[in-house]
């Protein structure tokens with residue numbers, strides 16, 4: 001791992017080490033900072049928290065939120081839960097997959113967008129819904145969705 | 157004089173363009189030299205009207221919605237700052253039919269006040285419950301919560317006061333209060349609206365729980381999908397510390413209570429309370445065997461109150477207005493009010509807080525106005541992904557924990573997801589199994605393996621080579637999950653599956669009269 005990444009992880013560790021149950025807050029802080037949890041972080045966190053690497057790895061992989069690969073420039077999450085399904089989430093998923101040319105859990109070749117599924121964003125009265133880089137979007141008609149996708153500047 | 161203009165910062169309002177509207181209003185006001193004060197309130201819960209802009213006038217707050225940024229210049233032209241007529245005007249918001257018959261106890265301030273204003277919170281009834289709780293003997297306070305009839309709003313509907321009593325009476329050097337803000341059920345957002353629109357009420361409710369049970373540390377376990385709620389909570393907690401409502405000397409009582417927000421990480425199972433506690437301890441969210449219950453041995457092995465956001469948010473008004481006041485709402489053993497969320501394919505989706513006893517039909521048609529698509533409503537799913545699909549023939553059910561349980565349905569967290577007649581119930585049943593497989597913590601076989609087998613079996617039924625055998629297999633699989641799972645994820649996933657099969661057999665390629673013949 002490059003020294004700078006290691007250094008940034010160390011800063012997180014020092015800042016949060018005093019917390020009871022510090023592992024999740026640390027993983028969040030690392031992902032907030034780097035966009036993902038690099039595999040090498042596992043050893044660093046294991047050492048700091050007196051855990052085995054297997055334990056830390058087990059936690060990272062248990063939670064859907066944590067990524068172990070760097071994401072593209074944008075992260076687009078499409079809600080696939082029931083309320084959104086009742087308003088056409090399947091149509092939204094199809095449109096997005098076709099337009100971006102990738103499936104869920106994949107990134108476009110130009111590194112513009114990572115596509116992820118999500119199960120409810122609490123926007124169920126404004127379905128179908130999506131989240132783009134932490135901002136929510138609701139009532140996604142085909143036109144509104146196309147306008148949103150256009151902002152991502154995916155190369156054809 | 158500066159006119160107060162309200163543009164919600166609730167994330168549902170933001171999801172449909174409220175930020176652009178707020179910017180446009182500020183810019184237009186500056187351009188025209190109009191003095192306005194922009195307040196970023198929560199949402200009133202009339203979500204189909206979002207972004208709902210309100211203007212304070214001598215005649216009350218006048219609403220306009222749904223407003224797009226491109227409507228703003230026209231609104232100024234129409235004199236909306238003085239409540240002028242416009243095509244988007246809905247009149248006085250308090251008189252709106254969606255609101256007049258609601259019984260807003262938890263949601264009294266949401267959408268009305270500035271969520272982050274400590275003083276507005278106090279002026280509107282805030283902190284009085286905490287002051288009363290401080291003045292009471294803890295045993296009196298827990299007896300009062302039991303008397304109020306308040307049951308947990310997270311799903312299981314366990315009496316809150318009994319849980320508190322156990323924590324109070326379990327001796328320990330340290331106790332915790334944990335708020336379950338994981339709100340993973342599709343069709344629910346009342347926790348989110350509360351945290352974004354009135355965060356102090358949650359802080360006050362948790363602080364009362366701490367003072368009453370002797371717990372000194374609180375955690376809010378918040379799902380990672382709610383960044384807006386996180387920002388609101390962090391800001392409100394900071395203010396509460398500054399104003400002496402949190403910290404070593406809560407409201408001058410000499411008693412300590414600290415509060416921290418912890419973020420979940422996208423695991424539905426972490427809404428289950430023991431899995432949540434494991435996660436808070438920094439581990440994988442594996443469900444624990446019970447007993448011991450968390451009230452005896454919870455977070456880090458200490459006595460812990462675990463309650464849902466709405467349970468805590470109901471506490472301040474109970475301590476302010478009295479235990480009997482709250483108990484007077486409701487029916488049977490379901491006391492008080494429930495914030496109901498009307499979602500999915502519904503014309504007037506939003507938040508309706510009513511006393512228990514309101515019927516589904518009233519909610520779906522009087523409040524909801526029927527489906528969004530204009531087609532007929534075929535079924536609703538209530539209580540999240542583990543809740544049964546309820547057919548039209550049961551729409552006269554009153555909202556009541558026991559009445560729902562009697563027909564195999566669940567009130568849960570009060571989310572109602574509406575489907576019109578285009579829904580394919582075999583697909584929905586398949587999804588229920590798929591979701592269970594995706595979110596299973598893996599501790600028990602019926603859930604971990606059974607759900608995957610369930611998906612395969614439903615696929616076979618849909619393919620239709622040997623439906624009779626496959627349906628029998630699915631039913632026996634559901635039986636195993638119902639009886640052999642450690643928690644409700646595996647134990648209740650059969651409810652949506654079996655209700656879909658029972659009420660909508662034709663969607664599985666089965667004879668419509670299957671039900672009649674089986675009876």
Ligand SMILES: Cc1cc2nc3c(=O)[nH]c(=O)nc-3n(C[C@H](O)[C@H](O)[C@H](O)COP(=O)(O)O)c2cc1C
Nearest residue numbers: 308309310336338339340427428429463464467644
């Ligand atoms: C799979 C599963 C998911 C759950 N998700 C939630 C949730 O998101 N929010 C919640 O408050 N309770 C949830 N619960 C219920 C909790 O286990 C627990 O009953 C609740 O936090 C207790 O608080 P209450 O008594 O105030 O409802 C879930 C239960 C199960 C089995």
Ligand code: SF4
Nearest residue numbers: 597599600603643646
């Ligand atoms: S039923 Fe499923 S989620 Fe619940 S404990 Fe068993 S494996 Fe875990």
Ligand code: FES
Nearest residue numbers: 079084121123124
């Ligand atoms: S189901 Fe999609 S936002 Fe809730």
